[in-house]
Amino acid sequence: MLRAAWPSSPSAQGSHEAGRRQRSEPRNPPGQAAALANRAVPRSKGFLVPTTELPPVTSVLPHRAPFLMVSRIFELRDGYVAGLRTFRPDEPFFAGHFPGHPVVPGVLLIEGLAQTMAYYALVQESAPEVFLVGVDRARFRVRVEPGAEVIFEVKTGEQRFGLLTGHGRVSVSGRTVAEATLRGFVRVPGGLGVSP
Numbered sequence: 001m002l003r004a005a006w007p008s009s010p011s012a013q014g015s016h017e018a019g020r021r022q023r024s025e026p027r028n029p030p031g032q033a034a035a036l037a038n039r040a041v042p043r044s045k046g047f048l049v050p051t052t053e054l055p056p057v058t059s060v061l062p063h064r065a066p067f068l069m070v071s072r073i074f075e076l077r078d079g080y081v082a083g084l085r086t087f088r089p090d091e092p093f094f095a096g097h098f099p100g101h102p103v104v105p106g107v108l109l110i111e112g113l114a115q116t117m118a119y120y121a122l123v124q125e126s127a128p129e130v131f132l133v134g135v136d137r138a139r140f141r142v143r144v145e146p147g148a149e150v151i152f153e154v155k156t157g158e159q160r161f162g163l164l165t166g167h168g169r170v171s172v173s174g175r176t177v178a179e180a181t182l183r184g185f186v187r188v189p190g191g192l193g194v195s196p
Contacts, residue, residue: 054073054074054076054123055123056072057070057071057072057073057083057115057119060119060122060123061115061118061119061122063115066091066092067111068115069085069108069111069112069115069152070083070084070085070112070115070116070119070152071083071084071085071086072084073116073119076119076120076123076124078124079155079156079157080153080154080155080156081116081117081119081120081124081153081154081156082116082151082152082153082154083112083115083116083119083151083152084149084150084151084152085112085149085150085152086147086148086149086150087104087144087146087147087148087150088146088147089102089146089147091104091146093105093108094146102145102146103143103144103145104143104144104145104146104148104150106138106140106178109140109144109150109170109177109178110135110138110168110178110180110182112150112152112170113152113154113166113168113170113178113180113182114132114135114182114184115152116152116153116154116168117130117154117156117164117166117168117182117184118130118132118184120154120156120166121164121184121186125159125164125186127164127186127187127188128187128188129186129187130164130184130185130186130187131184131185131187132182132183132184133163133183133184133185134182134183135180135181135182135183136180136181136182136183137179137180137181138178138179138180139178139179139180140177140178141176141177141178141179142172142175142176142177143177144170144172144177148172149172149173150170150171150172150177151170151171151172152168152169152170153168153169153170153171154166154167154168154169154182155167159186162185162186162187162188163183163184163185163186164183164184164185164186165181165182165183165184166181166182166183166184167179167180167181167182168180168181168182
């Protein structure tokens with residue numbers, strides 16, 4: 001099982017005042033993903049590739065609207081992938097979840113993590129197909145409301161016996177709103193498959 005530690009506190013070094021200032025500032029303010037869009041991303045081959053060269057989500061994943069939960073992948077490197085999605089106020093599920101108090105269903109946040117990990121497997125691992133086969137330790141900490149820019153991050157472990165494990169984190173404005181451990185089955189050409 002992959003255990004990943006997400007950065008949550010400032011370095012122990014430095015003055016007490018600097019530490020207090022870092023804690024009061026959000027790590028991932030709204031729109032930060034857009035600011036990261038033009039930076040270079042380290043890839044597993046050891047060279048830098050601009051994020052604009054990452055394949056569009058719709059050219060990699062088979063999902064389509066209204067069930068495409070990731071709009072764009074903005075960072076991809078060995079063992080890590082990050083994407084984003086802004087949930088518009090006119091999303092159809094808000095009408096029933098819940099009337100007068102719209103909240104993004106937690107299961108859709110998990111699906112967003114699963115699609116982000118699938119993108120990683122299909123691009124970085126060159127997998128022909130990948131299926132979600134397990135979700136463990138899912139935790140929902142803060143509700144996500146209409147208009148929120150949601151960041152999906154997955155740290156992956158080594159693929160073993162066709163299984164890829166990842167620890168996923170969902171955040172809004174730098175605040176963790178959900179977490180889960182995911183397992184995906186990577187089907188190899190000519191190998192046995194599973195029902196999606």
